[in-house]
Amino acid sequence: MRASDIGEFNLIDILRRLLGKGGGDLVCGAGDDAALFRGRDGGLWAYTTDAMVEGVHFDLSYTSWHSLGYRALAVNLSDLASMGGYGTSYALVALGLRGDVEVEAVEEMYRGMLECGEAFSCRVAGGDIVRSPGGLFVSVSLVGALEGDRYLARGNARPGELILATGFLGDSRLGMLWLAGGGDAAHPCALRHLYPRPRREEGRLALQLGATAAIDVSDGLLRDLGHICEESGVGAEIHLDDIPVSREARELAAALGTDPLQAALHGGEDYELLLTAAEDASEEMAERLPASVIGKVTEGSGVTVLDREGKRVEVSRSGYEHFGEE
Numbered sequence: 173m174r175a176s177d178i179g180e181f182n183l184i185d186i187l188r189r190l191l192g193k194g195g196g197d198l199v200c201g202a203g204d205d206a207a208l209f210r211g212r213d214g215g216l217w218a219y220t221t222d223a224m225v226e227g228v229h230f231d232l233s234y235t236s237w238h239s240l241g242y243r244a245l246a247v248n249l250s251d252l253a254s255m256g257g258y259g260t261s262y263a264l265v266a267l268g269l270r271g272d273v274e275v276e277a278v279e280e281m282y283r284g285m286l287e288c289g290e291a292f293s294c295r296v297a298g299g300d301i302v303r304s305p306g307g308l309f310v311s312v313s314l315v316g317a318l319e320g321d322r323y324l325a326r327g328n329a330r331p332g333e334l335i336l337a338t339g340f341l342g343d344s345r346l347g348m349l350w351l352a353g354g355g356d357a358a359h360p361c362a363l364r365h366l367y368p369r370p371r372r373e374e375g376r377l378a379l380q381l382g383a384t385a386a387i388d389v390s391d392g393l394l395r396d397l398g399h400i401c402e403e404s405g406v407g408a409e410i411h412l413d414d415i416p417v418s419r420e421a422r423e424l425a426a427a428l429g430t431d432p433l434q435a436a437l438h439g440g441e442d443y444e445l446l447l448t449a450a451e452d453a454s455e456e457m458a459e460r461l462p463a464s465v466i467g468k469v470t471e472g473s474g475v476t477v478l479d480r481e482g483k484r485v486e487v488s489r490s491g492y493e494h495f496g497e498e
């Protein structure tokens with residue numbers, strides 16, 4: 173059996189069975205945005221890794237080296253943010269390079285990484301470089317100290333809670349389509365794609381205000397909310413009209429002849445947070461965070477999408493899956 177026959181998520185399930193759950197100092201094992209372990213000082217540390225591969229996660233014809241470095245760090249910091257924020261963090265970077273790559277390009281990538289690290293409390297502490305005869309890859313591993321003893325886990329959502337999303341969804345996908353078509357990198361949606369903002373402060377505040385579960389939107393709203401449902405053993409209902417879509421995304425979608433909601437539901441790479449919380453806490457979160465309520469957690473399983481009249485909408489295309497065909 174090949175990886176592409178079963179898809180990325182089924183392969184992850186197989187590996188999770190081999191790895192087992194946490195235990196001992198490993199407070200949260202495979203299956204969340206980051207693993208958590210308890211340090212000798214008693215504090216919680218989050219540990220995560222994410223790789224970006226040329227031709228799969230980025231295209232150098234419209235991604236600058238600077239933004240590549242920035243994104244490689246940002247997508248990892250986003251995973252720490254979705255555990256409930258972090259104090260400070262340290263990164264190791266593994267690079268796979270072709271021999272003909274310009275040294276200045278690699279320096280520029282590191283400048284992007286350092287800019288992101290400076291903005292979001294992360295120090296690049298070292299790494300490894302190997303030769304890659306195929307495409308370029310950048311793999312970042314990150315360790316960060318959580319600030320308290322609590323964290324946001326994918327498995328903590330309970331029926332009756334509300335679901336919130338920070339910021340706007342769909343900008344990144346539309347920005348990528350715009351860039352791929354030769355559009356200018358200064359468009360707000362292009363910037364959202366090239367320079368995603370890890371929601372560190374928002375993750376921290378959400379945890380303080382009583383959020384229960386969280387995930388960052390890397391694979392698309394439907395797929396990522398689906399992960400919360402699976403891990404929590406619950407279902408979810410979301411309202412199409414309540415999905416936060418920016419004015420820039422609506423305008424760009426119109427110009428590209430596409431539906432901004434499709435980009436929001438399936439696009440991914442927005443690195444916003446999906447959060448769940450009891451009603452009271454949700455109201456406070458909606459007031460104090462740049463976040464809006466998009467639906468609620470239900471009994472059952474899977475994500476149901478409802479239109480303005482409360483009728484179920486069939487959603488055709490699933491989010492991006494790495495090995496399988498769509």
Ligand SMILES: [Mg+2]
Pocket residue numbers: 205250251254387388389390
């Ligand atoms: Mg994640």
